Amino acid sequence: MEQRAHFTQKLEELKLMVLRMAALAESAVHKATKAYLEGDADLAEEVIKGDTAINDLEDEIDKFNLELLALDQPMAVDLRTIVGTMRITVNLERLGDEAVNLSHRAMFLSSRPPLPFNPKMEKLADTAKGMLADSLKAFVDNDVRLAEQVCRTDDKADELTVQLLKEFINDMVTESRIVERGVHAIIGARHLERVGDLATNIAETVGFIVEGDSMKHNCRG
Numbered sequence: 029m030e031q032r033a034h035f036t037q038k039l040e041e042l043k044l045m046v047l048r049m050a051a052l053a054e055s056a057v058h059k060a061t062k063a064y065l066e067g068d069a070d071l072a073e074e075v076i077k078g079d080t081a082i083n084d085l086e087d088e089i090d091k092f093n094l095e096l097l098a099l100d101q102p103m104a105v106d107l108r109t110i111v112g113t114m115r116i117t118v119n120l121e122r123l124g125d126e127a128v129n130l131s132h133r134a135m136f137l138s139s140r141p142p143l144p145f146n147p148k149m150e151k152l153a154d155t156a157k158g159m160l161a162d163s164l165k166a167f168v169d170n171d172v173r174l175a176e177q178v179c180r181t182d183d184k185a186d187e188l189t190v191q192l193l194k195e196f197i198n199d200m201v202t203e204s205r206i207v208e209r210g211v212h213a214i215i216g217a218r219h220l221e222r223v224g225d226l227a228t229n230i231a232e233t234v235g236f237i238v239e240g241d242s243m244k245h246n247c248r249g
């Protein structure tokens with residue numbers, strides 16, 4: 029009984045570590061998005077410098093997980109929790125990378141005349157950030173229904189990205205002077221889409237942890 033209580037405490041510690049990493053990754057995405065939309069080079073630089081903390085936490089969580097697997101030999105939902113958090117931390121690290129990539133686009137665009145405002149870019153950013161927030165809430169609450177909702181929203185993010193791509197290409201054909209900035213804007217939109225993809229990965233992992241089923245092929249509407 030005492031051993032079980034000790035293991036349960038270890039799992040709680042693990043979840044708290046993942047949530048700390050999630051908070052850092054989500055903050056990086058929010059800052060990078062703001063820097064990109066508003067042309068804030070200083071904020072973009074802050075995101076780039078802060079990525080080391082996310083990477084360090086990933087290493088710490090990986091070590092913690094491996095120790096749990098080696099020492100406690102968990103089964104059933106406990107094993108899924110450990111494997112699932114390993115998957116989630118990989119996606120959180122990649123979210124940090126996407127925030128850094130978006131920040132590099134922000135720094136470039138901030139040094140050039142601004143492109144015409146496109147409301148679809150803000151809509152894509154809001155969609156991606158909303159998906160990330162919901163996927164993390166689903167993880168905290170073990171909420172499979174919310175995780176499924178995140179998966180379905182991914183189609184919306186993909187559609188917005190395609191629309192933006194078409195519009196930027198049309199603009200570049202019409203006005204050759206914006207080609208370089210347009211290319212960076214397209215890449216930025218792709219980074220935002222990737223945030224949605226990674227949030228979807230986290231949501232799918234919630235389904236695996238809670239129910240033991242893969243949501244990859246059946247959660248999208």
